[in-house]
Amino acid sequence: MSDLFNHPLRLQADPSRVVVRPFHIASTAVGRTLTRTERIIREVLAMDMRTTRSELGLVLRDFEARHWQTRQVFSARYEEIEGQMGIDGSRLNDEKKQLLGAYFCHEYSYAAAALMNPCVVRHPDQSGMSDGAVRVVISLRSVGEGHISSVAFREGIVTEDMSLDLLPEPPFATAANAVTVPEDMEGQPGVEGPVTIHRHRDVTLSGTVIFPITAAQRNGLEDLRLVEFTHDDGSTEWIGTYTAYSGREIQSELMRTRDFRAFDLVPIQGSAARNKGMALFPRKVDGQYKMIGRQDGENLFLISSDDLTRWDEGELLLKPRYPWELVQIGNCGPPIEIDEGWLLLTHGVGAMRKYSIGAVLLDKDDPSKVLGRTIQPLLSAADEDREGYVPNVVYTCGAMKVGKNLFMPYGVADSSVAFAFLPIKSLLRWM
Secondary structure, X not given: OOOXXXXXXXXXXXXXXXXXXXXXXXXXXXXXXXXXXXHHHHHHHHOOHHHHHHHHHHHHHHHHHHOOOHHHHHHXXXXXXXXXXXXXXXXXXXXXXXXXXXXXXXXXXXXXOEEEEEEEEXXXXXXXXXXXXXXXXXXXXXXXXXXXXXXXXXXXXXXXXXXXXXXXXXXXXXXXXXXXXXXXHOOOOOOOOOEEEEOOOOOOHHHEEEOOOOHHHOOEEXXXXXXXXXXXOOOEEEEXXXXXXXXXXXXXXXXXXXXXXXXXXXXXXXXXXXXOOOEEOOOOEOOEEEEEEOOOOOOEEEEEEOOOOEOOOOEEEEOOOOHHHXXXXXXXXXXEEEOOEEEEEEEEEOHHHOEXXXXXXXXXXXXXXXXXXXXXXXXXOOHHHHOOOOOOOEEOOOOEEEOOEXXXXXXXXXXXXXXXXXXXXXXXXXX
């Protein structure tokens, strides 16, 4: 589309972005009496202090400059192990505890393989913004070792004149912590949601990563579609839908937060939860919650519910029509409310599994009515944007209105994230 402006900024996958995570050692018995965990604990406890200090020094030399509060992280991990294994820590000094903690941690590069499928919403803090400027939160799907997806964030400022400034990433990244699930059950079979996780009080949002917690999520949190939701009482909550992947099965879940410090991860109930790509409207419509989803892997549906956490079958809204979307269509994020109706970004898949982004306009009072639809895509994979982890893909999980423009971050070939601006009036003329 000729009126689309691509910002020069591009975010890339970065193997240097690492966090310290709990290392779970399989409880295989050694001989008849000890598990591997018990054997490691026994041997560390048996070390003399000279050896303990030497080994801890080696660990700190390798890792202390790469992580924030490394000693405190090791000590916190020791406390978890102490509680799980019944260690008597009353006679252990801090160095012995830190070394034990280090044996049950590992370094994880959370965005080494790919960075993709972004979404953008208003930041809860709009203080100090000049006219025409909006502070934003961009969520990102980051993929690391084992093709495990997590959620990362970037904060920035977007303006009506199509400028974008991202806050610098802090040198250290930190995993958000679960508070309702024991760490030894993190990502293990049998753990169910909902769970609540907390950002560390001294860590910025741009330095926070949300990893899988429950059994249903253990192989990834995929494609978060965030929306700033306004409740009937006027209160605001940021709610996102994402795909939880267990390694064998998928289910849709909700991420809910009012401040981006505490996050509730809530499984969705009902038959619609078995599908990917659900996107919530930013408010109730005609007294009901509404979502856009793809229930058959091919078409788009409008789903209604009286309960945010339960979603069942919906009504058919859109079928593939044009060549660039004949294989399948889906949503590209929550509907955006504009004066003319609900603006819904879509993705289409055409020949050679090439992805494109289009849009439709839905009636504001009755979103089952389609008022307009782009015949040609707004954006398609082309030239250098075709190459990457998954070729020929452009994809977004959510855009936002900034003044008279649409601001859209989007993934390129599942490898990097680009940013585009598009005048909304130009988009509507294409329908």
